[in-house]
Amino acid sequence: MIELDGLTKRFGAKTAVDRLSFRVRPGVVTGFLGPNGAGKSTTMRMMLDLDNPTSGTVRIDGRHYRDLDEPLKYIGALLDAKAMHGGRSAYNNLLCLAQSNRIPATRVAEVLDTVGLTAVAKKKSKGFSLGMGQRLGIASALLGDPEILMFDEPVNGLDPEGIHWIRNLMKGLAAEGRTIFVSSHLMSEMALTADHLIVIGQGRLLADTSMADFIQQNSRSYVRVRSPQQERLRDLLHEAGVPAVAAAGGALEVDALTAEQLGDLAARNHLVLHELSPQRASLEEAFMRMTAGAVEYHAHSPGADGGTGVDAGPPPPLQPADAPRWGASYDEQFGGE
């Protein structure tokens, strides 16, 4: 169990993490979600006592990180894949960490095997690809066989095979009853791995909810309907008391009726329909709406909307062309471009 209480970090005038309080519960995968620059990495560094909080506390099983005798046996963390000495072999990089926490050297070979690096154990880690570096970082997190594991953007920059591997690894670790805390800026990634969600934006807590609740509350489904007799369609819906929202391309979006009900209604009134399609707003969109007001770096160039920032990663799911643009509600609210 990790408990954050009023955790705050200020860098000069900028508040990176703002009175963050939440708990990471054991036995589940908790996703830590936020746009780039939301304060995820800073929060994780404070959890490991690498950065000093301006105020507030982090407790691990009731204790401060600094008071843990051999912390690798409680928490394993992957913060930065390149946080190893490149001139040292993979084996020796892990050996010196193991020795500092009195973990037997035989465990080093075990974790190297777990992450599939046995063949390159004696190679200097500076020659490693990003994926191999990530695996080495994960091996270091697993060294002490800890109950709690923290991963900061573990899939960042990985190829699909690597992403698949990390996903399965995290699921496997959670299935063993461990606490997994994993950060990401991709909702689609979290939807596949996390049971619980903590969403932050500009350092503030935006949501602390189970994945199921988040999906239920945030995935809006609606029907897109288009007709050459759009005025009549609009009148009909109005008479039936069904609200409709005009969308791009002369279509209407209706969320009070199903596609079947809309089709029947059109047929009864001899209306020609050119499109009748059920739509489901993706979780990615829900996440974007939630964090729209709290996105640190807005892309204001045309065509840059819908991107998830500069970091490489799996592409976001394709969105319907008329889906609300990323930051649209922000612009509505504050008059944007």
Add this chain to the structure above:
Amino acid sequence: MASVPAVLASEWTKIRTVASTSWTLVSAFVVTVALGAALCALTKAQFHNLSDLERATFDPTLVSFTGMVLGQLAMVVFGVLVVGTEYSSGMIRTSLAAVPQRTVFLFGKISVATVLALVVGLVTSFLSFFLGQALLGGHRTSIGEPNVLRAVFGAGLYMALIAVFSMGVAAMLRSSMLSLGILMPFFFLVSQILAAVPGAKEVARYFPDQAGAKIMQVVPQAMGSDKTPYGPWGGLGIMLVWVAAALLGGWLVIKHRDA
């Protein structure tokens, strides 16, 4: 608290598994011994060209340590890299996550590196001495003469302290490049040039290397050097104050800064 023996074992693994440890220490040894030997041979050949003052204050022990001028630079590199690579590689975050007790971490690392530097320093100083004396021929001294053993032992100590001072500076600056960029010109040029400039040398004699090097002299005002207000042990004491200040600064930085 982290287990101190465990941290020492870990730091020993770190230090023995990177290439920079062996090439810096081997350089320090080879450069000091070889340059010292060469200058001893040269001094023997050119003894008649020395000034009267230099001949009157001729210090064969000190002459055999002339190679230290360059050899100490390798010790600086060793000291800087031991601490600095933690920062340049990003390893510091992994290391501190494993040993969050930062005082134990820093001093564990420095202790291991200091013992190693001291062993290399003593081997270097004794070998430089014996080889140098052999090459000085009739001008030689021996280890049994008064104060000679102190000077030879002191030379090894001096090399180790140069390394420790560099570790403290690197811990303060948290960067290998920055530390080398300051320490190398300082020890190679600034300190040695200022020590030769009238007016500036009264200050320069309190620099860590100028003060510490006094321990290597057997003859007072050896080789026509200026009289100093401190003796051999006093000079080493001044150097120790510098080392302690660098370590204190490094400790305060690691204790309070974000990693």
